[in-house]
Amino acid sequence: MRAIQVSRHGGPEVLEIVELPDPTIGPDQVRVAVDAIGVNFIDTYFRSGAYPRELPFIPGSEGTGLVDEIGSNITGISVGDRVAWANAEGSYATKVAVDADKIVPVPEGVEVPVAASALLQGMTAHYLLNSVYRPQQGESILVHAGAGGVGLILTQIAVAHGIRVITTVSTDEKEALSRAAGAAEVLRYGDDLAEQVRALTDGEGVSAVYDGVGAATFEASLASLRIRGTLALFGASSGKVPPFDPQRLNQAGSLFLTRPTLVHYTRDRSELLWRAGEVFAAIVDGSLRIRVGAQYALTEATRAHTDLEARATSGSIVLRP
Ligand code: NDP
Structure with a gap:
């Protein structure tokens, strides 16, 4: 897979594009082929070292895509399901392993960039x-x-x-x-x-x-x-x-x-599904409009972080693999 990696803390320039083996999944995880990634301000804190994380790591916690493999304990999710998540490490990649209890189904009518960036915010x-x-x-x-x-x-x-x-x-x-x-x-x-x-x-x-x-x-x-x-x-x-x-x-x-x-306000699956369900329902019924302010290629992650930290963005930001 292709991914963005941080091998040392620093400015946006430390976001490097790398080729890595696809992630393997545990029995309670699914693997997703990523369609789009949500960029959040918190990603910059982990990159800079303001929040601790062991090096090297793949940044990002949010995205959307199609399930391409399911763990042996998983029921209720199938290969090919369209899903989103707001809490999975390593989301700046073309393949992501996500804990199945963090997965949210994406309803019909939610466009890919919106599904990628609506949940966390x-x-x-x-x-x-x-x-x-x-x-x-x-x-x-x-x-x-x-x-x-x-x-x-x-x-x-x-x-x-x-x-x-x-x-x-x-x-x-x-x-x-x-x-x-x-x-x-x-x-x-x-x-x-x-x-x-x-x-x-x-x-x-x-x-x-x-x-x-x-x-x-x-x-x-x-x-x-x-x-x-x-x-x-x-x-x-x-x-x-x-x-x-x-x-x-x-x-x-x-x-x-x-x-x-x-994380403390999505403590269990029912709380996560309640909040995510209300966000997606409001998007589908048109009462909530998600402004995707900018989309960048995954390879342009440095530019995305530079713009976010320079206050040059509005609404959400999305990376496309
Ligand atoms: P935003 O899209 O809100 O981007 C940050 C905005 O902050 C900028 O566009 C800018 O708007 C404003 N800003 C003011 N001063 C500065 C500065 N010195 N440098 C950079 N930006 C500045 O980001 P998000 O919506 O992703 O996140 C908003 C905040 O919420 C972040 O602090 C994030 O960490 C936090 N957050 C916290 C969560 C939680 O559960 N605790 C979850 C999600 C986000 P302007 O130009 O108008 O001033």
């Missing part, structure tokens, strides 16, 4: 809004990186539930995308961000902030919350938040701070 938006803090109709929330992969999905789901969404973006083009997803107010990052959010909420602040940007936005996120508001810090695209004194949550209004991650 879609289930993240789903758990943030349903299980971390569930805003009520009419509440205002703040979503950073509103034109990003998670941001566009989170905005659409929230707006469909009658929630007023305020977003941040870096450019006019991204502002237009965020507004098209339903954002009521679109702001730029900056020193007076929290003041602008308060001005838009009668001085109260928002009930929740969904912050995947991290270091650059954390202080403004805290300062934008109403009393007893929730800060869901779910990522660090601008860098890690420095150590933090919990006493500040008291002074700022008995705030809640959580640092959640998708």
Whole structure:
């Protein structure tokens, strides 16, 4: 098979194209011939070494394709089934071994690039809004990186539930995308961000902030919350938040701070199928639109990471083998 390999941590240039033997599968796994791969910001943390992983490794955790071999313990999945996954190591490859309990069937009507890149970001938006803090109709929330992969999905789901969404973006083009997803107010990052959010909420602040940007936005996120508001810090695209004194949550209004991650919100098969099923159902019925902002050949993985880290992308990103 052809794959992207990381043999040393570093910038996007350490993503090397290699030929390797096809992966062998265990009794509880399936092997998939990959049609498309979802690129996620977390892939850059493993590549750079910000998150630990033993070298060498094949990056990527998400994709879609056709099952081409099934393990001896597997029932309910057949060779030729069209499947997707959001949690399998080694997804930047033409063949991937996936644990069968991580496999999700892809319904009719979901295009390949969408199937490859909707699950990880879609289930993240789903758990943030349903299980971390569930805003009520009419509440205002703040979503950073509103034109990003998670941001566009989170905005659409929230707006469909009658929630007023305020977003941040870096450019006019991204502002237009965020507004098209339903954002009521679109702001730029900056020193007076929290003041602008308060001005838009009668001085109260928002009930929740969904912050995947991290270091650059954390202080403004805290300062934008109403009393007893929730800060869901779910990522660090601008860098890690420095150590933090919990006493500040008291002074700022008995705030809640959580640092959640998708694996803990897809703990068993029924939770995974619930979240994935709702994401795919919304795509099929047209209520959720996945913007595939860019597609690259697998051999162009370096370019994909460069663009993602340079904030040059919007929506999801896909690699095609
Ligand atoms: P995005 O498509 O949102 O890309 C990142 C965006 O962050 C950029 O487009 C940019 O938007 C914004 N950004 C702000 N500052 C920076 C910076 N200094 N460098 C780079 N980007 C910056 O990525 P994803 O949708 O894949 O992921 C969003 C975040 O959510 C990531 O931090 C990711 O790790 C996290 N995540 C966490 C999960 C979890 O379960 N905890 C699961 C999935 C994702 P703009 O130009 O508008 O500022």
